[in-house]
Amino acid sequence: xxxxxxxxxxxxxAVVSCVTFHPAAADSVADFYRGKTMRVIIPASMGGxxxxxxxxxxxxxxxxxxxxxxxxxxxxxxxxxxxxxxxxFNAAPKDGTVVGEILSPSLLVPMLGDAKFDPTKIxxxxxxxxxxxxxxxxxxxxxxxxxxxKKVALNLGSTxxxxxxxxxxxxxxxxxxxxxxxxxxxxxxxxxxLAIEKGELDGRFNYWTGWTSAKxxxxxxxxxxxxxxxxxxxxxxPAGLRAFDDLVNGEERQMVHLAEAHDHIGVx
Numbered sequence: 001x002x003x004x005x006x007x008x009x010x011x012x013x014a015v016v017s018c019v020t021f022h023p024a025a026a027d028s029v030a031d032f033y034r035g036k037t038m039r040v041i042i043p044a045s046m047g048g049x050x051x052x053x054x055x056x057x058x059x060x061x062x063x064x065x066x067x068x069x070x071x072x073x074x075x076x077x078x079x080x081x082x083x084x085x086x087x088x089f090n091a092a093p094k095d096g097t098v099v100g101e102i103l104s105p106s107l108l109v110p111m112l113g114d115a116k117f118d119p120t121k122i123x124x125x126x127x128x129x130x131x132x133x134x135x136x137x138x139x140x141x142x143x144x145x146x147x148x149x150k151k152v153a154l155n156l157g158s159t160x161x162x163x164x165x166x167x168x169x170x171x172x173x174x175x176x177x178x179x180x181x182x183x184x185x186x187x188x189x190x191x192x193x194l195a196i197e198k199g200e201l202d203g204r205f206n207y208w209t210g211w212t213s214a215k216x217x218x219x220x221x222x223x224x225x226x227x228x229x230x231x232x233x234x235x236x237x238p239a240g241l242r243a244f245d246d247l248v249n250g251e252e253r254q255m256v257h258l259a260e261a262h263d264h265i266g267v268x
Contacts, residue, residue: 027066029066029067030066030067031067032067032096033065033066033067033068033069033096034067034068034069035069036067036070036097037069037070037071037072037097038061038065038070038071038072038096038098038099039071039072039073039074039097039098039099040054040055040057040058040061040071040072040074040099040100040101041054041073041074041076041084041087041088041092041098041099041100041101042054042073042074042075042076042084043076043078043081043083043085043100043101043102043103043106044075044077044081044103044187044188044189045075045077045187045188045189045190045191046073046075046188047188047189047190047191049189049207049209049210049213049214050101050103050188050189051073051075051188052213053101054073054101055073057099057101058071058072058073059071061099069097077159077187077188078160078187081102081103081105081106081159081160081162081163082106082109082115082160082161082162084100084101084102084103085100085103085106085117085162086116086117087100088100088102089116089117089118090116090117103162103164103262104262105162105163105164105166105167105262106162106163107119107262108167108258108259108262109161109162130231130232131207131208131209131231131263132207132208132229132230132231132232132233132234132237132263133164133168133205133206133207133208133229133260133263134205134206134207134208134211134226134227134229134230134237134241135156135168135169135172135204135205135226135227135228135230136203136204136205136206136211136224136225136226136227137149137154137202137203137224137225137227138196138197138199138201138202138203138223138224138225139222139224139225141154141202141225142154142202143202144225144227145227146176146227146228146242146247149178149179149180149227150176150178150179151179152179153179153180153181154178154179154180154181154203155180155181155200155201155202155203156169156181156182156183156201156202156203156204156205157183157186157191157192157195157196157201157203157204158182158183158184158185158186158204159184159185159186159187159188159189159192160184160185161184164205164207164230164262164263165182165192165204165205165206166182166184168205168230168244168259168260169182169205170182171255171256171259172228172244175248175252175255175256176247176248183201189204189206189210189214190214192204192206193214193215203224205230207263208229208234208237211224212236226238226241228241228242228243228244228247229241229242229243230243230244230256230259230260230263231260231262231263232264244256244260245257245260
């Protein structure tokens with residue numbers, strides 16, 4: 001019997017992929033999974049939108065996988081999602097019982113330095129939706145425009161180097177001249193949001209759906225201000241919100257397109 005080896009649900013929040021895949025008869029797959037427990041590895045804490053997508057996929061797998069295995073979720077935050085990729089790629093059982101979300105910005109990490117995984121060996125299967133991002137500041141922040149952010153240092157929260165909330169502000173500093181100070185180490189988006197609300201942080205990079213699903217009242221009450229967006233435009237975004245690649249030209253625009261590629265990979 002040949003079974004799918006380690007499958008991965010990657011998420012920008014979530015794109016399904018597999019390191020390798022071997023076709024098998026449906027009845028053989030059902031026999032394998034019957035009575036087993038599958039794990040969906042979530043690369044963040046359980047309070048944010050990343051976990052919502054993970055639970056959604058776990059529920060789907062539980063209802064539709066041949067053999068109807070028990071499907072549970074497990075949170076594994078760290079380094080902006082890189083820790084979970086390392087685990088899935090190198091340590092998790094490669095028998096089809098572990099499914100994992102991969103924050104898609106993590107796929108750029110091997111280009112930035114040492115990494116323990118090879119994204120070229122991941123075969124993408126699908127995506128739930130694309131997910132544009134926005135650099136966002138609290139309404140009382142010391143700078144609430146791009147031009148002011150070039151003059152005033154703002155503290156932006158981050159889960160680590162594998163996440164867009166590290167990569168996008170860091171690139172903006174390099175090519176726009178902004179003075180974002182990226183504060184790393186938060187386990188997930190909900191903890192970053194709490195730190196913003198408490199005044200410990202000035203803002204963050206977040207995905208648009210992260211705001212609309214988790215903090216729609218912040219948008220409604222204008223508690224957050226959006227400086228610029230990355231990736232595809234969403235119909236419900238504020239009018240006039242500038243795109244990152246419209247702020248630069250030439251080679252710098254190519255850098256932006258690479259950095260925001262994960263927004264187009266989206267949620268799978």
